[in-house]
Amino acid sequence: MSPAELLALPKVELHCHLEGSVPASLALELARRNGLPAPGTDRGLYEFETLEEFLEDYVAVSGVLRTPDDFTEVAYASLAAGARDGLVYREVAFNPTNHPGVDVADAVEAIGEGIASARAEFGVDARILVAVNREHGADVALGLVRRVVELADPLVVGIGLDHNELVGPPEEFAEAFALAGSAGLGRTAHAGERGDADEVRRTLDVLGVTRIDHGYAVLRDPGLLRRSLDEGVHYATCWSTSQWHAGPAGSPIPPMLAAGLDVSVSSDDPPMLGTGIGAEFLAAGEACGWTLADARAVVLAAAHASFLPGTEKAALLERLTREA
Numbered sequence: 001m002s003p004a005e006l007l008a009l010p011k012v013e014l015h016c017h018l019e020g021s022v023p024a025s026l027a028l029e030l031a032r033r034n035g036l037p038a039p040g041t042d043r044g045l046y047e048f049e050t051l052e053e054f055l056e057d058y059v060a061v062s063g064v065l066r067t068p069d070d071f072t073e074v075a076y077a078s079l080a081a082g083a084r085d086g087l088v089y090r091e092v093a094f095n096p097t098n099h100p101g102v103d104v105a106d107a108v109e110a111i112g113e114g115i116a117s118a119r120a121e122f123g124v125d126a127r128i129l130v131a132v133n134r135e136h137g138a139d140v141a142l143g144l145v146r147r148v149v150e151l152a153d154p155l156v157v158g159i160g161l162d163h164n165e166l167v168g169p170p171e172e173f174a175e176a177f178a179l180a181g182s183a184g185l186g187r188t189a190h191a192g193e194r195g196d197a198d199e200v201r202r203t204l205d206v207l208g209v210t211r212i213d214h215g216y217a218v219l220r221d222p223g224l225l226r227r228s229l230d231e232g233v234h235y236a237t238c239w240s241t242s243q244w245h246a247g248p249a250g251s252p253i254p255p256m257l258a259a260g261l262d263v264s265v266s267s268d269d270p271p272m273l274g275t276g277i278g279a280e281f282l283a284a285g286e287a288c289g290w291t292l293a294d295a296r297a298v299v300l301a302a303a304h305a306s307f308l309p310g311t312e313k314a315a316l317l318e319r320l321t322r323e324a
């Protein structure tokens, strides 16, 4: 399999953050346009070393997205970049409570316009995951999910839970996630990125998620690994993020795949991590020794684990088969 063949492969990604998809140059431009100081600290934007520094930049960049046009532009530009790497479908997460003063309904509508333009121009499609910033606590999460359920916008297919897992334990969000589940929304949560296997287990127990974002700690607990195989838990992993946290030990994604787990590969926060969905597939493919069929199986795993309603999921699977 050549790099060109892998780049051309139609791809699906389930784990990509809108606010993490703003190139530094666009973040500066949005700040200028909105009359705000340049985002970031003395470190230099996206020059982070720890997850805490990373999230500091992420929140700073979230703050320069102010108008509906800003959301539209970021959604469109990030999907255009994905489409150049063969992306055909993405579930894009955004954190409404990182944008005080911006109404969720307005933001969803604006992101929807960016998606519609990218679909018309490049054929790439997307849906939205409303992400709970766990550092904002249980009450804020519940208020947000109530608002999303009330909105009942078909573009929003699920909810997520992100930010620092060492700060907001899953138990705090049980009520918000139960409400989302009873409204038919898909549920996913970041866990086991920095935290341990117990945190992944508790996330599965109390939040009713069918997917885990990252979940690398699963490898450290044979019982959780067995349970994940039995229950078909999907792990929406990200190559660059996994390497960043693993350090010299190397990415846990090859052993996760070798263990038979249901795994997909996404780009997480492409410009923040200096990556893209194409680069993620190239790096994973090289490390795992993928054939084109192996790479395709990872894409199909993502499509199967998506939160699209049945008929739309069937259409995506049919498209992937047709275009493969």
Ligand code: ADE
Binding pocket: 017, 020, 058, 162, 163, 164, 165, 190, 193, 241, 268, 269
């Ligand atoms: N938000 C965006 N990217 C994230 C990550 N890798 N971990 C936690 N929260 C995030």
Ligand code: ZN
Binding pocket: 015, 017, 162, 190, 213, 268
């Ligand atoms: Zn993430």
